[in-house]
Amino acid sequence: MRMTFSVAVTGASGYAGGEFLRLALQHPELEIGALTANASAGTTLGEHHPHLRALAPRVIEPTDAARLAEHDVIVLALPHGTSGPIAGQLPDNAIVVDLGADHRLESAADWTTYYGGDHPGTWAYGLPELIRAAGDRQRERLAEARRIAVPGCNVTAVTLGIQPGVAAGIIDPSDLVAVLSVGYSGAGKSLRQNLLASEALSSAAPYAVGGTHRHIPEIGQNLRAAGAGDVRLSFTPVLVPMSRGILATTTARLAPGLKGVDAAELRAAWVDAYCEERFVEVLPEGQWPTTAMVQGSNTALVQVAYDATAGRIVAVSAIDNLVKGTAGGAIQSLNLALGLPEHLGLPVNGVAP
Numbered sequence: 575m576r577m578t579f580s581v582a583v584t585g586a587s588g589y590a591g592g593e594f595l596r597l598a599l600q601h602p603e604l605e606i607g608a609l610t611a612n613a614s615a616g617t618t619l620g621e622h623h624p625h626l627r628a629l630a631p632r633v634i635e636p637t638d639a640a641r642l643a644e645h646d647v648i649v650l651a652l653p654h655g656t657s658g659p660i661a662g663q664l665p666d667n668a669i670v671v672d673l674g675a676d677h678r679l680e681s682a683a684d685w686t687t688y689y690g691g692d693h694p695g696t697w698a699y700g701l702p703e704l705i706r707a708a709g710d711r712q713r714e715r716l717a718e719a720r721r722i723a724v725p726g727c728n729v730t731a732v733t734l735g736i737q738p739g740v741a742a743g744i745i746d747p748s749d750l751v752a753v754l755s756v757g758y759s760g761a762g763k764s765l766r767q768n769l770l771a772s773e774a775l776s777s778a779a780p781y782a783v784g785g786t787h788r789h790i791p792e793i794g795q796n797l798r799a800a801g802a803g804d805v806r807l808s809f810t811p812v813l814v815p816m817s818r819g820i821l822a823t824t825t826a827r828l829a830p831g832l833k834g835v836d837a838a839e840l841r842a843a844w845v846d847a848y849c850e851e852r853f854v855e856v857l858p859e860g861q862w863p864t865t866a867m868v869q870g871s872n873t874a875l876v877q878v879a880y881d882a883t884a885g886r887i888v889a890v891s892a893i894d895n896l897v898k899g900t901a902g903g904a905i906q907s908l909n910l911a912l913g914l915p916e917h918l919g920l921p922v923n924g925v926a927p
């Protein structure tokens with residue numbers, strides 16, 4: 575029996591909300607309902623997302639919990655700290671998907687340290703491919719969920735890149751270094767960085783350097799789920815001149831006691847972890863992911879090697895921050911919660927050039 579589910583999107587004028595709408599338009603079982611936001615209320619969606627032709631005349635409404643509550647699914651694509659208060663006014667039987675950070679962390683102390691204020695709470699974590707050493711599967715949690723917290727985009731890239739090595743006991747999670755090349759759309763439409771094209775187009779710019787990035791505790795949470803004890807991560811994102819994409823290079827020392835690792839065994843750990851995954855692919859030996867290979871798709875590409883000179887594993891992963899890193903990951907988790915096939919409406923193939 576086919577079922578169609580109505581979806582309201584709040585934060586519809588932003589990048590994450592817009593990308594959710596782009597994917598929802600191609601989803602056979604989702605029907606787009608209310609579109610709400612804040613300052614842009616009263617304008618048309620076409621003024622903000624001229625690429626979404628089918629929705630261009632739709633008028634953005636002010637955000638009102640009672641209006642959102644008329645839908646089966648409510649997507650919160652809001653700045654962090656904003657979704658918590660709205661979520662509290664939504665009915666229990668609606669499925670609420672938060673694309674922001676408010677409900678991702680299990681530790682209230684981590685929330686206060688990295689975001690400030692009171693912790694809004696913890697929801698089912700929207701990364702179906704998360705490895706859980708305890709044996710339970712993330713997919714089962716999501717299938718029962720009515721509240722879903724979609725991961726941070728950088729978190730998705732690093733977690734998918736390195737978690738097989740943690741789960742297989744090959745790497746030492748207390749000595750991780752991640753350096754990420756990230757596209758500007760990750761910052762959202764509001765100008766948090768200096769986005770003058772004349773400056774951005776000719777520069778690579780690190781930010782949140784020195785252990786301050788808010789995604790650090792979330793990555794630690796994921797790797798502990800995969801079996802890590804003490805997680806120590808040096809994390810440095812670098813803005814590069816592209817609108818979408820994340821390329822995460824994560825290196826790790828070998829687990830204590832391991833003197834070296836055979837290249838075939840190393841790759842086998844990653845291939846085994848993802849062999850049944852539709853949206854995570856370990857590339858053939860010798861091929862390395864690029865952001866161009868995943869643009870517009872819900873695919874994460876991963877490759878791994880051992881640097882014998884440095885004594886470190888090198889894992890490289892690429893995602894489109896707005897698709898697998900946000901809206902695509904959200905629909906994948908939402909499909910599970912709705913009892914639909916996990917892949918429904920989601921592109922494995924990207925766009926090029």
Ligand SMILES: NC(=O)C1=CN([C@@H]2O[C@H](COP(=O)(O)OP(=O)(O)OC[C@H]3O[C@@H](n4cnc5c(N)ncnc54)[C@H](OP(=O)(O)O)[C@@H]3O)[C@@H](O)[C@H]2O)C=CC1
Binds near residue numbers: 590615656759899
């Ligand atoms: N961009 C990305 O790659 C990713 C983003 N995310 C998360 O998704 C969320 C949205 O990010 P993004 O789309 O990039 O940000 P944008 O700045 O592009 O959009 C923010 C949206 O939130 C709306 N908004 C702001 N304040 C309120 C409010 N008080 N009530 C209702 N609506 C409000 C804005 O409306 P208006 O225009 O009317 O002010 C706008 O639609 C954030 O939490 C972000 O961290 C997560 C992963 C990746």
Ligand SMILES: CC(=O)N[C@@H](CCC(=O)OP(=O)(O)O)C(=O)O
Binds near residue numbers: 654673725727
């Ligand atoms: C380029 C840029 O600024 N990217 C954002 C990632 C966006 C994201 O994942 O945001 P939330 O975790 O806050 O939802 C950042 O690094 O913070």
